[in-house]
Amino acid sequence: MIDSTMDTNVSIMIAGVGGQGILLAGDVLARIALHSDLDVKKSEVRGLSRRFGSVWCQVHMGRRIESPIGGLDSIDYLLGFETGEALRYLPYLKDGGTALVNRLEIGKSVDDLAPRHSELFGDTDCIWLDGSDEVANAGCSRNLNVFMLGAFSQLLHFGHSAWQEVLSELGDRRSRMANLRMFEMGTAAFDDANRRPVKPK
Amino acid sequence: MQRPLLLSGNQAVARGAYESGVRFATGYPGTPSTEVVESLSTYANVHATWSVNEKVAMESALGAALAGARSIVAMKHVGLNVAADPLFSASYTGIRAGFVIVVGDDPSANSSQNEQDSRHYARAAKLPFLEPADSQEAKDFVIAAFALSERFDTPVIIRLTTRVCHSQCRVSLGSEIHPHNDQGPFVPDFDKYVLLPRQAVGRHIAIEKRQEELAAYSDDTDLNREEFRDTSLGIITSGVCYSHVREAFPDASVFKLGQPYPLPQKRMSAFADKVDRVLVVEELDGFLESEIAAAGIAVDGKRWVPRVGELTPQRLRSSFDAGAPQPIETGDPSITPRAPRICAGCQYLGIYTVISKLNLTVCGDIGCYTLGAFSPWNGIDTVLCMGASISMAAGMEKVGRTNGDQNNVLAVIGDGTFLHSGVPALMDLVYNQGRTTVLILDNATTAMTGLQGHPGNGEGLQGGKTKQVDLEKLCEAIGIEWVEVVDPYDMDATESTLREAIAYPGPSVVISRAPCLLLEKRAPIRQAHVDAAACTGCGDCFSVGCIAVEKYQTNGSFVADINHDLCVGCGLCVQSCPEGAIAPRLLTDDPDLVELSLS
Incomplete structure (x- = not known):
């Protein structure tokens, strides 16, 4: 758990597929750091219309941040919105870092990774979430990013009201309602996943 | 005190220009620099435009600076190559009101055709450059650059890299009450602004002296x-x-x-x-x-x-x-790469499906359609720089065609790129009696960099419809005698028109016309559906390359399946199915969807 005083800097990498709301999730993280009077730098891949391509975004927050980008073996938290992309960027996660991974494989055809998930992620401290299923069942397929943030919020020490304030700055009234619901759902899913032994589906 | 804002480097440059009292901003869109001009277009009292290319942008901005208004021009690194001609001579003319040139380099070539280092231009053109480390400095350095420009009578380059352009950092804003820095109307100065040979040598002497003064300043400034x-x-x-x-x-x-x-x-x-x-x-x-x-x-x-x-x-x-350079950091190379894809239902899907059947050498160009180089089409053989498709195809065709052979080279270029630098190449093709076929993909926007306007769609940056270039008339005026417009969503017709154009014994132009789907953002009125019983799993529909066409596994074999979150109902996969197993259906509130016939 990261203390809100943030004596040490925290780096977060979000990885997924273009269109999953990765950059927006990064914006939320950057804003909550800004609202908490922390230094923050956010960095991302952009351009060449990254639709359905591999997309990542990094957010670095703390008392004072120098570089906006972390290289291999340097990231504290990896949020994988898609399992394959989480695996792709796993080398960026440092020893002792934590991964939150959404069980979803986009574009899988022959190779079904699911049975080998735990093997592929090796010794990584990995928290598995059924985010795509949960948001789809709730009729909010587009809000996976907020669901994942809700889950991740349990690992940071920003207050609930701080998250609400930032989330309420996004979108129109209707999407705000959905965002808040999916955020709560992600929070609950994290607690649930954390209680169960880590085991692939 | 106002809480700091999160700004990207590009937004911070724009803010710095605003705080400097910039009155004219222009450029040409290109990752990573696009948002500099876009952001400036939102400020009051700034006249912001997209120019047709970087050379034109540089010259307009210098003109505005000579006419007394602080001006800024922004482009990506390869854009500075296009603007290199005015860059070198702007160093000689100097300025009146401050003139700042923003260039975005792209280490790792995230969205570019090369990894060039634009700092060499500063040395070659004898210009000072400033290089900010983050967004706060990006804002502050632009303000410093305008002061430097006016103090030493020189254009000043702000050199950015993708990481600075696109990283968001905290920025404390300066005064919004921007000063009035206008230098009054243009005042003729023959020996300075008319670069004839004798004047040029005189100016060179002045520039060498300026270099010495700038070096002395560099020893003095707290920018270092x-x-x-x-x-x-x-x-x-x-x-x-x-x-x-x-x-x-x-x-x-x-x-x-x-x-x-x-x-x-x-x-x-x-x-x-x-x-x-x-x-x-x-x-x-x-x-x-x-x-x-x-x-x-x-x-x-x-x-x-x-x-x-x-x-x-x-x-x-x-x-x-x-003690030795280590390789570029990437994700796990054993995970299958996931390249960016052409949008579901884009006109380019049909175009490249047709092109891949024609067995031609294809010279491509810069835009979303460059993605046609990837599987399943493998539809592009060369990509060099903006506008090069036409000229390279012309050169290939000149030496490749032996007596009586049919032209076998095709140039593929988007509407924006054609207007940027393809037009002189087309003129050259006619003038030098080439017979290459040029396929202009007219999607009525600059799609890849985020839907910017250009002279072909007549959309002004700060709103307002302006004159629209008529591509057919332009080609005819240049001297192309064979010009046809095709509907890229009709693949058979597109194929026969392209074959006709290639057979034509002279230069020919085919314009594939359909607006970019992102412009309309309309919900689809129909979508494709697969009759699983009729699908034989032949895979022909995958040759269209649409991301909405997926494989559905069934005991060792598969059938095609349409992802209805993505399908826009363009009908291209419907045309590709030899079994008639894919059909479009109208989307209505009626749960019993209505079957439509294709024609």
């Missing part, structure tokens, strides 16, 4: 800063590399160059004297290293600092520890 810590290691660096150095070598002394060119030689020598060992850390070329070495200071740098690809604190440190 020494930070002494442990003196066993001293690192000279600039731009975003400064932040990497601070993480990778937190205890080292650092000379941070805000104005790296001309170099602050005296201070640099003094810095080198105070530390045991001097390293130079810079991305791409050893520009600083060669400048510093030429000043007689012993340095170490590119022996181990990578020349290829972007740096991070970790890559910098591991290269230092290994």
Whole structure:
């Protein structure tokens, strides 16, 4: 758990597929750091219309941040919105870092990774979430990013009201309602996943 | 006090220009620099435009500066090549009101055709450049650049890299009450602004003197800063590399160059004297290293600092520890790469499906349609630079065609790229009696960089419809006698028109016309559906390359399946199915969807 005083800097990498709301999730993280009077730098891949391509975004927050980008073996938290992309960027996660991974494989055809998930992620401290299923069942397929943030919020020490304030700055009234619901759902899913032994589906 | 804002480097440059009282801003869109002009277009009292290309942009902005208004022009690194001609001579004319040139380099070539280092232009054109390390500096340095420009009568380059352009950092804003810096209307000065040979030599003398003054200023300015810590290691660096150095070598002394060119030689020598060992850390070329070495200071740098690809604190440190450049950091290479894809239902899907049948050499160009080079179409054989498709195809065709052979070279170029620099190439094709076929993909926007306007769609940056170039008339006026417009969603008709154009014994132009789907953002009124019983799993529909057409596995074999979150109902997969197993259905509120016939 990261203390809100943030004596040490925290780096977060979000990885997924273009269109999953990765950059927006990064914006939320950057804003909550800004609202908490922390230094923050956010960095991302952009351009060449990254639709359905591999997309990542990094957010670095703390008392004072120098570089906006972390290289291999340097990231504290990896949020994988898609399992394959989480695996792709796993080398960026440092020893002792934590991964939150959404069980979803986009574009899988022959190779079904699911049975080998735990093997592929090796010794990584990995928290598995059924985010795509949960948001789809709730009729909010587009809000996976907020669901994942809700889950991740349990690992940071920003207050609930701080998250609400930032989330309420996004979108129109209707999407705000959905965002808040999916955020709560992600929070609950994290607690649930954390209680169960880590085991692939 | 106002809470700091999160701004990207590009937005911060725009803010700095606004606080400097800029009145004219222009450029040409290109990642990573696009948002500089876009952001400036939202400020009051700034006249912001997209120019047709970077050369035109540079010249317009210089014109505005000579006419007395602070001006800024922005482009990506390869755009500066297009604008190199006015760049070198603008150094000679100097300015009246401040003139700042923003260039975005792209280490790792995230969205570019090369990894060129634009700092060489500053030295070649004898211009000072400033290099901010983050968004706060991006804003502050633009303000400093305007002051520098006016003090030394020179254009000033702000050199950015993708990481600075697109990283968001905290920025404390300055005064919104921007000063009035207008220098009054243009005043003729024959020896300065009319670069005839005798005047040019006179100006060259003045420019060499300016170089000396700028070097002296560099020794004076607080844009350059020494930070002494442990003196066993001293690192000279600039731009975003400064932040990497601070993480990778937190205890080292650092000379941070805000104005790296001309170099602050005296201070640099003094810095080198105070530390045991001097390293130079810079991305791409050893520009600083060669400048510093030429000043007689012993340095170490590119022996181990990578020349290829972007740096991070970790890559910098591991290269230092290994004493040799370490490879670009990427994700796990064993995970199948996921390239960006052409949008579901885009006209290019149909175009490349047709092109891949024609067995031609295809010279491609720069835009979303460059993605046609990928599987399943493999539809492009060359990509060089903006506008090169037509000229390269013309050259290939000149030497490749033997007597009586049919032309077998096709140039493929988008509407925006055609207007940027394809038009002179088309003129050349006619003038030199080529017979290449040119396929212009007219989607009525600059799609890849984010739907900017251009003269072909007549959308002004700050709103308002302007004149629209008529592509057919333009081609005819140039002297193309065979011009046809096709509907790219009808693949059979497109194919027969293209075959006709290629057979035509003269230069020909086919215009594929359909607006970019992102312009309309309409919900689909129909979508494709697969009759699983009729699908034989032949895979022909995958040759269209649409991301909405997926494989559905059934016991060892598969059938096609349509992803209805993505399908826009373009009908291209319907045309590709030899079994008639895919049909479009109208989307209605009625749960029993209505079957439609294709015609």
